[in-house]
Structure formats: structure tokens, C-alpha cells
Amino acid sequence: MDREIALALEVLRNGGIILYPTDTVWGIGCDATNAEAVQKIYDLKRSADKKSMLVLCKDANMVVRYVDKAPGIAFEVMEMATKPLTLILPGATGVAENLIPEEGTLGVRVPDHEFCQKLLYKFGKPIVSTSANISGEKTPKKIAEVSKEILEGVDFVVNPRFQGRPTGAPSSIIAFGEDCEIKIIR
Secondary structure, three states, X not given: OHHHHHHHHHHHHOOXXXXXXXXXXXXXXXXXXXXXXXXXXXHHHOOOOHHHOEEEOOOHHHHHHHEOOOOHHHHHHHHHOOOOEEEEEEOEOOOOHHHOOOOOEEXXXXXXXXXXXXXXXXXXXXXXXXXXXXXXXXXXXXXXXOOHHHHHHOOEEOOHHHOOOOOOOOOEEEEEOOOOOEEEOO
16 A cells, blocks of 8 residues: 555645545545646636635645634544545635635545555645536446546546445535534535
8 A cells, every 4th residue: 555655645735636545535635735737627627616615635634724613512523523524624725726616615634545545644745526427417326437538638546446335325414614613515
């Protein structure tokens, strides 16, 4: 796994995009602080929907470095989650501007996945995570379902033997406002 992590890190650090397994589905990712890399993903997916891309963070400590207005309750909910959960948090900061929607929020998730955790630990920054499909097309649950266009459009494909046991379903999504408003999205 260390060699695969090193190869993925090299691509991320050089502004490239990767196809990688998560605890939910296969995702397309890049350095969340690199606007050019983020744009490559929008181009590949044929989308500019800033609400469709979230970032993976290693832990709550990483999350608080990239959102500065998140209410404490959001972190309590994150700690109690028993299945993959994306939090939409206010006060996005430190990530690429083209990743932040008008309302200034950032979708964040801490994956329960060995490969992702090791990659995030070594990279030290959030990694974009968006489904490995062209916008509007079906989300692939396995790498065998990923289109040729996506496979050829990324700079590196992580070996499928590191996929672990993904849920095959997107994460739940809960949005939090600065004043502790909570909205269940999915």
C-alpha cells in the first residue's frame, strides 16, 4: 500500500487528479487547495456545480483548519455517526476558491477507509472527493462501472485491491448553519 500511496501523493502534489476508492464509492480527487486541479475535475465531469464536490479530511482537527464557522454540534454529530456522513459546514477557508459555493460552505467527510486515511495523513491537506462519473450519469459503485472517459481522464488510478469494503452508496449529508440550524439533505 505504501508504494500506491507514494504514487498518488506525487500526482496530488503535482496538481494532477486521481481515481481512488473511498468508504462509499470510487471517487475522483485532487488537492483541494489547488484551483487548477479542481478545475480539471470540473472539466472531466463536465460540471461546474460547486455543491457536487466535497473534501475528505483525516480527522476533526483537519476539518477545523478549513472551516472557521462550524458549530460544535456538527463535530458531535460527526463523532456519533455510524455510517459515512458528509457535513456541509459554514466558513470555508483555505481551499481553492472554485470549490466554494456562493454561500461559503464546504462539504467535508472523514472517511472510515484505510487507504484514504493513510493518503490524507501523508498529504496533510484535504482531498477533493466527487463521484467517478460524468455529471448526470449513474454513479459507479465499482471500478468496473467507471467509464472509459473517466479512466482515461485521470492522471492515476489507484489499484482496486485497496478498495476495502465500500458501502456502494453515497454518504448521508447534513448541513449546519452558523447558528446551529440543521438541515438533513440526504
